[in-house]
Amino acid sequence: MQDASRYGYWQTVGADAIRYGGGSGLGAVLKLLAGNRMFRVTFTLRSCQAARGLPAPLRAPLLAACRLAHRWTQHSAAMDLPWETEVGPGLRILHGWGLVVNANARIGANVTLFHGVTLGQKDDLLPSGRVTHYPELGDGVWVGPHAVVIGVSVGDECIVAASSVVTKPVPRRTVVAGNPGKPVAEVAVPDIPNPAPVAGRPGVSAAAVAPMPG
Template identity: 90%
Template sequence: MQDAPRYTYRQTVAADAVRYGGGSGLGAVLKLLAGNRMFRVTFTLRSCQAANRMTGPLRKPLLTTCRLLHRWTQHSAAMDLPWETEVGPGLRILHGWGLVVNANARIGANVTLFHGVTLGQKDDLLPGGRVTHYPELGDGVWVGPHAVVIGVPIGDECIVAASTVVTKPMPRRTVVAGNPGKAVAEVTIPDIPHPAPVGDFAVTAAMAEPAAVPG
């Protein structure tokens, strides 16, 4: 899984834009902001996190403004994606309605999430007290409509089928299906529409050439 904090605000926004249509320049970002409610949510999430990393007197008012905008974009898209969530570059959300993500979940690079997906915590009641686990999606993971991942890691480039309930860790390149979710096949070709170049230099280079989002 990529380490999200090592990417700059500009790099993560560019990578997200690539996932939504193949463009990474300013024109593509502006077009997506104007016409794609799912992209707006990821954009305001990135903006909140960038503001939170700032120092100086502008940090607090800017973070407050970004958080209000993020609350509005989530409401408009009917999803719950907290700004605190650690998300790698190149997130793509399809349809978005009913998406719910725990703030402590971790999402890798080039991940695809469909409508109705839930990434929630798992609580184990042990003699010594409650132990909480949070979901972690590796790079290139594809999660289908209404799938649920509860407090476990999903390896890189896995495919989680629609309506699957995952309660056990899954290794890299596994197709997971059913309730409870089980490994049913091996992924031979990862499902990553418009993969973003997530290497530090690759993302920077892609941003240097503005491109329009295809209609």
């Protein structure tokens, strides 16, 4: 799973734009902002996280403005994707309605999420107290409509079928389906529409990921 902190603001925004088929340039980003409500949510999420890293005099007012914008974009897209969520470059959300993501979830690079997906926490009640686990999606994961992933990791390039309920870890390149979710096949070709360049693949460095032209 890619470490989202390795990438700069324009790298992640450009990678997200590539996933929507618009290229990574400024014109493509502006076009998506004007016409794609799902992209607007990821853009304001990236903006909040960028504002969080600014020097103290600028951080508070800009972060407040970005958080307000993010609240509006979430509302207009009818989804809940907290700005604190760690998300790798190249997130694509399809339809978006009803998407709910826990703020402590971790999402890798080139992940695809459909409408109604829930990435939620799992609480284990032990004699020693409550233990909370958060979901983690690896790179290149495809999660179908109304699927639920509760407190477990899903390996790189997996496919989670529609309406599945995943409560156990899923190994890399596995198709999981059903309630409870069970492995049903091996992924021969990952389902990543319009993949963005991602560090870790041969010949790609973090600095080269979807740069935004000046």
